[in-house]
Every structure is written in structure tokens, then in C-alpha cells.
Amino acid sequence: MLFKIQREQLLAPLNQICGVVEKKGTLPILSHVLFSINEDELRLTTSDLEVEMNSFTSVDTEFQGEMTLPAQKLLEICKSLPDGSIMEFSLDDNHCVIKSGDSRFSLSTLPANDYPLLEDVETFETVTIHSTHLSRMLKQTIFCMASHDVRYFLNGLLFEILNDKIRCVSADGHRLALSETDYVNQAGISKQILIPRKGVMELNKMIRDVDQDIAIHLGKNHVSIEVEGTQMTSKLIDGKFPDYQTVIPLDMENDFIADKVQLERALRRVAILSNEQYKGVKFKISTNHLQILGHNPDQEQAEDSIEVQTSITDMETAFNVGYLLDAINVIESDQVQFSFKDPLSSCLIKHPDRLDCRLVVMPLRI
Template identity: 40%
Template sequence: MKFIINREVLLTPLQQIVSVIEKRQTLPILANVLMVVHEGQLVLTGTDLEIQIIAKIAIEPATPGTITVPARKLLDICRLLPKGAEIKCELQGDKVKISSHRSRFSLSALPADNYPEFAESALENHFFINAGQFKKALDKTLFCMANQDVRYYLNGLLLNISNSKLKLVASDGHRLAIYEDQLPQATGFEARIILPRKGVLELNRLLDDPETDLKVEFSSNNIRIFIKDLVFSAKLVDAKYPDFSKVFQQEFFNPLYIDKQLFREALTRVAILSNEKFRGITLDVSSERLSISTHNPEQDEAEEELAIDYQGEPLTISFNAQYLLEAVANLDSEVAALIIASNASSCFVNEQNERTYQFIVMPMRL
């Protein structure tokens, strides 16, 4: 195996691949990147056996071959070489020799035959979507995913396809985000799959060009997404997502309309003096006025008053300030609509007129 490649051409795909590779591996070869040179193409593969990224790079001239080399060491070498440098890679025995101008490196390699195969079932469903559209949907939901929850289906994101409708749902049990959008083409099928948390975060990072068109293939076990010269694959969470429809089937107080920016700023200021562990703040709602207050074990107190548009009964309810802040920050409209359940079991944070994005947060006792 032998090839010459420009530093910039190699650096970006290497960075994308290395992020999925765990620093501590049970199998030493999983810390390596698989390099395959074949028919004028360099194919790089990295995996942790749950997620896999394959990058394809055109190179000429090249001598075919396959090998695996330590991924992070190769990335660091490329990163620290001068911009525009030509990198020459050559396999010699069980070493990969890397040279560029006056720099010489020799990396210990492991044979490609030992590299584990990423098991994928037949991917019978597929749809097309714009990268910018998909990234917006991910951005508005992924922050609600649980992290290391024993209810492992919450450590991921629900992707629901219903013909031409796309719905993404994420929840950690205390809050829930729902984002709905239309696909450019009807799919003719209905499916619900759960993407794993790490896979969602990696995928969101890869969608850096909003103009790119994606092809998404999936089965009940796997998902594969084609992003330009990258192929992203992940194993799906084998579970059923809980039914959240009951939260809509209840009585609600009248909507409370408030200027989004003023509300964010007031929440941020009041939250400074909230309990560091629970981040609790209290909303006192009355006609045309909202009072936001908090206190902490050190006897510090904070209170802010805001003008609101509300016609209804006065009410008092408490929330985690961070949950409210993240919900409001993801609204596109200038006015936030807060709709509180009449039994004070939940609060919807919506756009003023649209219902494509809905955030639901459970109250807390202070």
C-alpha cells in the first residue's frame, strides 16, 4: 500500500472518524482506523461497534493495499503538519511510514484482517431529506435526551416517519421535546425507531453543510446515512418508546404570552441565586403580570416581574430554570406561549402561532 495525499484532504475525514473511536477500547484494533486503497480511492473506516463512519477520498496515483493504524496518532501527525503539506504513506512490513517534507514518522500497524465487521441487517426502508432541515430537527430535540438513564430507551431519540411526515421526540423523563416537519417526498410507509444518544450527537456534528441532501436507510436494527463522501451507520436502540400522547389529553389554563428575549434574560438573572443542585424557580402568574422568584439554602433571594398577555385564573408553579431556558432558546418566534395544565402536571412551551415545535416540562416542588 502506497499513496500521496494533501494534508487538508485527509485531515477533515480523519477528524470526523476519530470522534466515534472510544479512547479506552476492549479490543486494541478498535483504536485504529482501517485504511483501504483500491481503484484510485482511499477508504477510511472507524467504529466502536455501535457507530461506524466510512470516508471515501479520491487519490491518484496509489498502490492498492489494506492496513489499520492508530487513529489519534495519525490525526495528531496530520494536524501538526504545515498547511498544504503533501503526505506520503507507505506500508513497510508491519509499519506504516509517513513522510512530509523533512518530517518522518513510523506507526505500528495491525493487519486489516483482524478489523471487526460492523454487523448490519438488510435496510428495507429509506427516505431523502435536506441536511439543514434534519439538523434543525435534531438541534430542537437532542438536548432533552437522557444520559445514562436506567430506562435505556430514553438515552436516545425517537424518529417517527409517517408517509411524508417526520417527527422527532426526545425526553429524559422530566421534559419532552417534539419537532414535526414535512419530508420532500412521500415514503409510503410508517416507522418508529430510536437512535442511540452517541449516534445522535455524532450525526448532528457531521451535518455541517445545510445544502447537502441526505439519503437515510434503516431497518428495525440499523440506520445508515449517506452524507456526501461519508457513510454514517449506527445500531438502533432495541426498545419501544413510551406513549406520550396522554399529556395532550387534559384540560389546560389559558395560554400565557410573553416576550421571548425578556423572559430568557429574566430567567437567567433569577437562576443565579437558585439552588445549584435543583435550579428551581417559581412563576407567579396573574393578569398581565408574571413574577419569577427563587431562593437558596444560603438565604439568598431573587425576584423579577414581567408584563405578559394572560386572561385567566392566577396560578403559582415551579420549574427547573435550565429546562425552561433551553426550551425558550429553541423557539423561532419572538413571543413564547406557555400553556399550563389545569392540574399543574405539565407546561407546554410553544411558538406563538406554530405547533411544529413543542416543549413540555414537568413542574417541581420547592
């Protein structure tokens, strides 16, 4: 026997790190998890060559060494066993045999020496932020990241430290999201890094139920974060994020403030009959009144109205309803403010009294 471990001791770290596992990758070993045992500590590692996850737990063993196992299959085995089960691992030629009670599994292994670990990881600066602030900023920006865009610098999140602020910014070419928090910048750090999409998603998962300070270690090519026994190291996107400040509209002469719940429900109702491809809805704004209209190629139409606070007397504009719903859902307020320069300009969506979260949506022509 190589080692034995309680099911829950293995299941928790596997759940933390299996999100980066390549399910249909070209490199078979990336579908495996690397087991590294040193004395009584077990380190589990997964990687997709861009993001590397490590999780640590204790183990009962005299074995010292490494092996790999298929990550998703091992995770499903752990999930299927009863609570409190003891799992015993042993090697048989090129297979690892797992026994637990009357259950027996034989999994194929691959050479541990072939597992590709991130190299040359250097970090030079550390930023500490409480998990609740970081979680809020991610929630308010993560939905706006591009996916597989040829403009590779959009396929991730801008993390910026400047003066007394930490900002997260994302954009996909049609919309932009910015969220910020105050930061005591004693070291005078001024830095921008671009974290790839998968790294951002894993970070968001790591801090979801955590209430503690998070140390973010910044380097030239990598970022590293450790939370409750799980460490994520991610390569950075080598590119320059667009000047987001120029995208955020200024000097807007027109705005309205709406009840968030009423607006969301009206948008969802009209969205039912909006064009399935473009999801466009039209806003007709008049004195203290917002009319929302949608239609589709089958000549079907939907219309809804809500009362709003506004000085606009007559204005029409249009937007992707999905983008609007994404934006208003992350505003932490009972009310939401929409601001416009003119009917053909982008729209700024924010809290009526704060600027810590700003969302920009480009208009449609319908």
C-alpha cells in the same frame, strides 16, 4: 512507499469520522481508523460496534490493501502540519511511517483483519428529507436525549414517519421534545426507529453545513445515511419508545405569551442564585405579569419580573431553570408560549401560532 496524499484530503474525512472513536474502550482496535485502498480510492472507517462511519477520498498509490492507525494521533498529526503539505505513508514492520517535509512520525498499527465491521446491514425503505428540515428537528430535540439511563430506550432519538409527517422525539424522564415537518409520503411508510445517542450526534455533525436532500435508509436493525462522501451506519435501539402523545398535555386552561429574549435574560439572572443541585425557579403569574424567584441553601435569593400576555390572575408553579432555557432557546420565534392545566401539571412550551415544535417540562415542588 504505500501512498501519498495532500494533508487537506485526509484531514477533512478524518474530522468527519473520528467522533465515534472509543478513547478509553476495552477493545484497543476501536481506537484505530481502518484504511482500505482499492485502486485510487481510500476508504477510512471508524466504529464503536454500534455506529460505523465511512469516508471516501482519492489517493495517489499503486498499493492495494488495508491497515489501521491510531485515529486521534493521526488526526492531531494532520492538524499540526502546514496547509498544502504532502503526506507520504510507508510500512516498517508493525509501524507506519508518515513523512511530510522535515517531519517524520512512526505510528503503531494493528492487524486490519481484526477490525470489527458491522455485518448483516439491510435497509428496506428510504425517506428523503432536506437537510435544513432535518437539522432543525435535531436541534429542537437533541438536547433532550437521556444519557446512560437504565431505561435504555431513552438513550437516543425516536425517528417516526406517520401519514404526512416526519417527527423526531426525545425524552429523559423529566422533559420531552417533539419536532416535526411535512412529508409527501407517497410510499405510505409508517415506521418508528430508535437511533442511539452517538448516531444522532454524528448525524447532526454530518449535516451541520449541508444544503441538500438527505436519503435516510431504514432497516429492521440499522439506519444508514450518506452525506457528501461520508456514510454513517448505526444499529438501532431494540426497544419501544414510550407513547409520547400521552405525555403532551391537552385541554390546558392557563397560558402566557412572553418575549423570548426578555424571558431568557430574566431566567439567567435568577438562575445565578438558584439551588445548584435542583436549579429550581418559581413562577408567580398574575394579570399580564410574571415574577420569577430563586433561592439556594445559603438563604440567598433572586427575583425578576417581566410583562406577559395572559388571562391568569393568580398562579404559582416551579421548574428546573436549565430545562426552561433549553426549551425556549430552540423555539424559532420572537415570542414563546407557556401553557398549563394547573400549577402541579407539566408545562407545554411552543411557538404561539405553530405546533411543529412542542416541548414538555415537568414541574418541581419547591
